[in-house]
Amino acid sequence: MAELTVTTFKWVPEWPRGHVRDLRVRWALEEAGLPYRVASVPFEGRDADHLAHQPFGQVPWLTDGDISIFESGAILLHLGLRSEALMPSDPRGRSQTMEWVFAALNSMEMATVPWSIFVFSGYSDETPEWKRLDDFVKLRLNHLEPILAEREWLADRFSVADIAMTEVLRLVERLGGLKVYPACREYIARATARPAFVKALADQMAHFAAAD
Amino acid sequence: MAELTVTTFKWVPEWPRGHVRDLRVRWALEEAGLPYRVASVPFEGRDADHLAHQPFGQVPWLTDGDISIFESGAILLHLGLRSEALMPSDPRGRSQTMEWVFAALNSMEMATVPWSIFVFSGYSDETPEWKRLDDFVKLRLNHLEPILAEREWLADRFSVADIAMTEVLRLVERLGGLKVYPACREYIARATARPAFVKALADQMAHFAAAD
The missing domain is CATH 1.20.1050.10 (Glutathione S-transferase Yfyf (Class Pi); Chain A, domain 2)
Incomplete structure (x- = not known):
């Protein structure tokens, strides 16, 4: 199975913690029981690699083997197409x-x-x-x-x-x-x-x- | 093939014409060459049948055989999963x-x-x-x-x-x-x-x- 990696910010201020959108992806991966790792990008500044993965400079994105996918909604459906626990296949x-x-x-x-x-x-x-x-x-x-x-x-x-x-x-x-x-x-x-x-x-x- | 029906309002005021979201669905269906028909609901008032198909009282929704699906984004992906012309299958x-x-x-x-x-x-x-x-x-x-x-x-x-x-x-x-x-x-x-x-x-x- 391809390795799954969720990328989020290394750090954010106190207030948004608990609401940053990598939470949606972590939650789905936990529900599906899919192993994954978490990678980080700086909160300040957006380098070219960040924008190549997330063109609006946001987080998260998911890499699934050689596929990189952004937008939490798209990631949820992508994982849903992989796991019956997340989305019925009928x-x-x-x-x-x-x-x-x-x-x-x-x-x-x-x-x-x-x-x-x-x-x-x-x-x-x-x-x-x-x-x-x-x-x-x-x-x-x-x-x-x-x-x-x-x-x-x-x-x-x-x-x-x-x-x-x-x-x-x-x-x-x-x-x-x-x-x-x-x-x-x-x-x-x-x-x-x-x-x-x-x-x-x-x-x-x-x-x-x-x-x- | 199941019959496809797009439901939109019967009438809307002048300004939004050309922007009502059934346009997104019509466009996709035309691109895919899928035959479809168009049904209408009143612009004023929302009856129980309307809310059963679109719980926020909006349009459009699509019926595809015995499936009824709302949200233009979801309809686009639904049609994309049906037609290679709309979404690659790889x-x-x-x-x-x-x-x-x-x-x-x-x-x-x-x-x-x-x-x-x-x-x-x-x-x-x-x-x-x-x-x-x-x-x-x-x-x-x-x-x-x-x-x-x-x-x-x-x-x-x-x-x-x-x-x-x-x-x-x-x-x-x-x-x-x-x-x-x-x-x-x-x-x-x-x-x-x-x-x-x-x-x-x-x-x-x-x-x-x-x-x-």
Whole structure:
């Protein structure tokens, strides 16, 4: 089997620890029981090799033998195509998983990332600009909440779609945006109780702490 | 072969015509030469059947035999797994296509959609909130521009990744955001000169015009 390597930053500041996107990949690899190693690039500066692997200068990327792949969503689907534990191989299970990975990243995270930028930056919560972004997030959460109240996982069973959605929602919860969404909070609790998540999170925290 | 049906709105206002996301799916189907039909749902109101197919109340969704799949990115990959014309079936070509579909939707469109909401809404371009979103788009375009200056298509050949990226960039161009990005504009020109795009766009415009 080709060796799998996840590359992330060597170090990041305190706040983003526990949310850097190599966590999504670590979690998937732990769920699948695939052996992997972790490599690092500097947090400051982006050299040509970094940009050759991740053209937007972000992390993570995964190398799988002679393939190098970036974008956490693409990495999750790549691993899903390798492991039945991450994505069913029948057409219906596969399409369910794919649609919910995109829903997590393109319907939910598209709303929550600009929202989180505003929350972080301490902008006034009275401006029409803020209200517009806050309404965008709530519009999406209002659709998601009844779905998560009715099912354990997004597809028929746990899949990489749940890794993507949990990671998107965890940040919203941390920033105080899930107070009136109990099904979303319970979903996060279910997902983050999984041993693979617990190990992946502890490993990420230890990785950054080792570089302090 | 299972019958393919794309569902979109029956009618939308003038402005979004030519950008509604069924265009991405029509374009892919035309490129692949797959026969399909188009179905409609009302623009006003979302009934239970609509939400059963697209839980966020959006369009499009695709039915492929007994599979119903939503999220334009997921539909593009679903069709890519069906047609070599849309996504190479070798592991390297497939991972390249997947990473660039996600880059288009999760790295680029995540920045351009909130930006476009602000442009549409006519907010002041002097506020720090606007500058933050505008800088986010420029940060991503500054990485994309040199890439598109050096290659014809995002993967080794035309793929669904180019459909996703072109559709994201077309909206930015229409809103005046690509003036200093000539390689992005030339990429759009290359992609939209393809007969499959020309037919898909004409068909979408005719579909909405028929409901006026």
